Amino acid sequence: MTVCLRQAVFVPPSVCVVADELGIYADMGVDVETVLVESSTDQRDRLLSGNVDVGVTAMDNLLVWNADGGDLRIVAQVESTTPLGLVARPSVTGVQGLRGAVLGVDAVNNGFAVVLRHLLARRGLSAADYTLLPVGGVRERWEALRAVSIDATLLGPPLDEQATVEGFASLASVEAEVPDFPGQGVVAGPGALKAHGDGLLRYLAALEAARQWLCDATHEQVMDLMAKCGHGPASARAALRTRPESLVPARAGLERILSMRDGLGLLPQPVPGVGDLYADGPLGAALRP
Numbered sequence: 001m002t003v004c005l006r007q008a009v010f011v012p013p014s015v016c017v018v019a020d021e022l023g024i025y026a027d028m029g030v031d032v033e034t035v036l037v038e039s040s041t042d043q044r045d046r047l048l049s050g051n052v053d054v055g056v057t058a059m060d061n062l063l064v065w066n067a068d069g070g071d072l073r074i075v076a077q078v079e080s081t082t083p084l085g086l087v088a089r090p091s092v093t094g095v096q097g098l099r100g101a102v103l104g105v106d107a108v109n110n111g112f113a114v115v116l117r118h119l120l121a122r123r124g125l126s127a128a129d130y131t132l133l134p135v136g137g138v139r140e141r142w143e144a145l146r147a148v149s150i151d152a153t154l155l156g157p158p159l160d161e162q163a164t165v166e167g168f169a170s171l172a173s174v175e176a177e178v179p180d181f182p183g184q185g186v187v188a189g190p191g192a193l194k195a196h197g198d199g200l201l202r203y204l205a206a207l208e209a210a211r212q213w214l215c216d217a218t219h220e221q222v223m224d225l226m227a228k229c230g231h232g233p234a235s236a237r238a239a240l241r242t243r244p245e246s247l248v249p250a251r252a253g254l255e256r257i258l259s260m261r262d263g264l265g266l267l268p269q270p271v272p273g274v275g276d277l278y279a280d281g282p283l284g285a286a287l288r289p
Helices: 014-021 040-049 059-067 113-122 138-146 159-165 190-195 197-216 219-228 233-241 251-264 281-286
Strands: 003-009 030-036 054-057 073-077 085-088 102-105 131-134 152-155 169-173 185-188
Touching: 003 040, 003 197, 014 030, 014 197, 014 219, 030 197, 040 054, 040 059, 054 059, 059 073, 059 185, 059 251, 073 190, 073 197, 085 159, 102 113, 102 138, 113 251, 138 152, 138 159, 152 159, 159 169, 159 233, 185 197, 190 197, 219 233
Parallel strands: 003 030, 003 054, 102 131, 102 152
Antiparallel strands: 054 185, 073 185, 085 152, 085 169
């Protein structure tokens, strides 16, 4: 019997693209409905209300959501790291040119805003040197940049590649500067963990099969599949670079986020225990050899 599962994403990551395109979800007996969300707040609310079963999101979001009583758990990590680029209006020639700029984020104090603050702090820009403006998820930030309502933002595939094609300036790469920054995670709320255990196990099995295909396929096969699904060459290469060796969430990634937050004075209170953010039991064991 096929089990239905709803996933909330900003842009589907490569393992989800592969699982869908190659019919792996169907092979595992799970019918996956993808819901595109406009912000991390929207995603959090859907997860906590049970409107969706899982969300693919920046792992940092979980720190803030759970500090506010969310009780969500990471059940998988679908990228080795997050391929993000700091993209700005064509007239901006470097990060120092962002002094006084308005930077588009999903949320001011969680998600990719933390690594953005970290990149800027490394170049001597303090929080007083720029303004963070919440405009929503990656698609909303891209549209805000095109509409010139913000000066710069972090973008990931395939929108970063589209920005380059349209002449926007690429100022910095998270992947290059913070290589241990964790990739996106799959998170689930307590309701989904309890009520849809079998569905989640099938979903994770499909993602694992897609991950294995990504690791075993040739460069050309991955490039062809991603192109068929609307991704340009740079986005396809990013999918190749960030193929996870395992879906087991890397605890070092969350430790890295906590370290960045500590340096920025942004640790949530109470400071979460990293081990408390991961699913245990059958779901946690399902990903381990």
